[in-house]
Amino acid sequence: MSFQAPKGTFDWLPPRSEWALLVRDALSAPARRAGYGYIETPAFEDTALFSRGVGESTDIVTKEMYTFESRGGQSLTLRPEGTASVVRAVIEHGLYGGALPIKLWYSGSYFRYERAQAGRYRHFSQVGAEALGAEDPALDAELIVLAADGYASLGLKNVRLLLNSLGCKECRPAYRAALQDFLRGLDLDETTRQRIEINPLRVLDDKRPEVRAQLVGAPLVTDHLCGACKAYHEEVRGLLGAAGVAYTDDPRLVRGLDYYTRTTFEFVHDGLGAQSAVGGGGRYDGLSEMIGGPPLPSVGWALGVDRTVLAMEAEGLITERAGHVDVFAIPLGEEARRRIFPLVSELRRAGLAVDMAFGGRGVKGAMKAADRSGARYALILGERDLEAGAVQVKDLTTADQTAVPLAEVVEVLKGKLS
RNA sequence: GUGGGUGUAGCUCAGCUGGCAGAGCGCCAGGUUGUGGUCCUGGAUGUCGUGGGUUCAAGUCCCAUCACUCACCCCA
Numbered sequence: 001m002s003f004q005a006p007k008g009t010f011d012w013l014p015p016r017s018e019w020a021l022l023v024r025d026a027l028s029a030p031a032r033r034a035g036y037g038y039i040e041t042p043a044f045e046d047t048a049l050f051s052r053g054v055g056e057s058t059d060i061v062t063k064e065m066y067t068f069e070s071r072g073g074q075s076l077t078l079r080p081e082g083t084a085s086v087v088r089a090v091i092e093h094g095l096y097g098g099a100l101p102i103k104l105w106y107s108g109s110y111f112r113y114e115r116a117q118a119g120r121y122r123h124f125s126q127v128g129a130e131a132l133g134a135e136d137p138a139l140d141a142e143l144i145v146l147a148a149d150g151y152a153s154l155g156l157k158n159v160r161l162l163l164n165s166l167g168c169k170e171c172r173p174a175y176r177a178a179l180q181d182f183l184r185g186l187d188l189d190e191t192t193r194q195r196i197e198i199n200p201l202r203v204l205d206d207k208r209p210e211v212r213a214q215l216v217g218a219p220l221v222t223d224h225l226c227g228a229c230k231a232y233h234e235e236v237r238g239l240l241g242a243a244g245v246a247y248t249d250d251p252r253l254v255r256g257l258d259y260y261t262r263t264t265f266e267f268v269h270d271g272l273g274a275q276s277a278v279g280g281g282g283r284y285d286g287l288s289e290m291i292g293g294p295p296l297p298s299v300g301w302a303l304g305v306d307r308t309v310l311a312m313e314a315e316g317l318i319t320e321r322a323g324h325v326d327v328f329a330i331p332l333g334e335e336a337r338r339r340i341f342p343l344v345s346e347l348r349r350a351g352l353a354v355d356m357a358f359g360g361r362g363v364k365g366a367m368k369a370a371d372r373s374g375a376r377y378a379l380i381l382g383e384r385d386l387e388a389g390a391v392q393v394k395d396l397t398t399a400d401q402t403a404v405p406l407a408e409v410v411e412v413l414k415g416k417l418s
Numbered sequence: 419g420u421g422g423g424u425g426u427a428g429c430u431c432a433g434c435u436g437g438c439a440g441a442g443c444g445c446c447a448g449g450u451u452g453u454g455g456u457c458c459u460g461g462a463u464g465u466c467g468u469g470g471g472u473u474c475a476a477g478u479c480c481c482a483u484c485a486c487u488c489a490c491c492c493c494a
Contacts, residue, residue, distance in 0.1 A: 004485085004486095007485090007486090058492095059491080059492050059493080060492085060493080063419085063492090064492080064493090081494085110494080112492090112493080112494090114491095114492070114493080115419085115420095115489095115490095115491085115492095116486095116487085117487080117488060117489065117490095118487085118488065118489090119493095119494080120492085120493070120494080121494095124494060125494090126494060191491085202492085205492085205493095206491090207490080207491085207492095208490075208491090255493085256492065256493055257493095266494095267494095273488075273489085274488080274489060274490085275492095275493070275494080276493095277493065277494055278494070279494065280493085280494070302494060303494075304493095304494030305494085306494080307494055308494090330452095330453085332452060361446095362447085362452090363452050363453055363454095364447090364448090364450080364452090364453070364454080365446080365447080365454095366453085366454090367452095367453050367454035367455090368454055368455085369454085370453090370454060371454040371455050372454090372455090378453080378454080380452075380453070382452055383452090384452080385452095392452090392453090394453075394454090396454070396455080399453090399454085399455095401453080
């Protein structure tokens with residue numbers, strides 16, 4: 001019997017896994033500095049939260065959810081995205097009764113039942129941030145700037161920001177109707193024709209060349225925005241410019257979740273294969289009410305951790321990192337191992353990163369291991385040293401070696417490494 | 419759901435019109451009775467994805483099947 005990770009999933013292994021941790025940290029750091037508090041919600045929720053929140057017409061809900069029945073007969077679903085859960089938690093705990101906006105960030109695993117391909121997995125990882133309860137273009141701009149700063153802090157140069165406005169419940173219906181009129185006149189396959197009736201904006205997203213060619217003259221949302229939406233969008237654009245964040249207006253940008261209104265954006269990168277979005281988000285003014293909460297105009301984003309690592313690889317930012325211990329201890333013989341083990345523990349308690357040779361290997365093999373560990377110093381303890389009450393401290397970069405009394409090793413190494 | 423590609427050592431892969439299972443890297447050991455990163459020597463690891471067929475003979479040809487992968491669809 002042998003096992004392998006389920007289709008569409010993968011394991012993060014060292015040393016590459018270090019970058020996943022680093023990316024998670026770097027993408028969330030700007031939000032933490034901007035007053036966003038940490039929220040952690042369950043990995044599964046009531047199925048209806050997603051079908052009503054994300055939208056019955058979306059692909060996510062119609063064919064990509066991991067839905068199962070609990071022993072009590074309740075329908076539960078592994079979360080396919082984070083926003084619905086956060087809004088649910090805010091409503092459930094009445095957080096909207098306090099100071100607004102409520103600013104939250106989170107990080108975790110998400111699940112969508114899709115055919116895997118480069119950059120697209122059934123289990124993936126996102127960092128998210130949401131600001132709930134305020135309708136202020138500065139809040140939209142803040143979130144976008146925070147995400148852009150996160151990517152920039154990782155050294156990414158080729159992340160582009162696409163920006164659009166999808167209008168609101170006042171102006172979207174008219175646009176939707178105009179778009180449907182246009183699309184119905186095109187030569188399209190059956191599934192796409194169905195999409196025109198259910199979710200016409202999504203058709204603008206089609207990548208097939210024969211479809212793209214026909215979409216050239218399609219009506220654009222930006223030409224159908226009401227006065228309020230137009231003004232709001234202009235304000236967001238102005239603030240982004242003022243903060244020095246470059247963006248491209250993309251009137252074709254639509255997103256796969258139904259709850260978006262007004263500001264929508266996507267961060268894209270060309271080095272990921274067919275998947276180009278490394279992050280995205282937007283405003284969702286009606287979501288709270290859709291799932292039974294009070295009016296709570298909000299905006300947020302989710303950034304893909306796995307995809308960001310792929311983007312960094314594409315830009316050559318992922319380099320082999322040297323090992324991460326400072327000291328590597330080598331006992332020669334059992335007596336030496338018994339003596340060096342507590343010394344290793346003591347060094348670690350003193351704040352040094354320390355590893356040691358296990359498995360009773362010879363000096364040569366142990367030295368090889370010390371070299372691979374990336375340690376600056378090797379500690380060698382053998383019979384002769386035990387008799388002398390000292391340990392050999394070898395600087396692996398210069399090959400200088402000196403005997404240091406056992407009682408003084410901790411202080412000496414702390415001094416050398418500070 | 420649809421279409422393409424690939425399955426051979428831990429990893430990356432070579433293996434021609436069928437004829438003894440290979441290389442590089444990595445790993446382990448020795449060269450150095452207690453010293454790494456270079457060098458030299460040696461060693462271990464294989465159900466050639468799986469099942470069937472053709473053949474004196476199959477990693478190689480045929481059929482089926484599974485897995486992985488890329489792309490469409492969709493999205494982080």
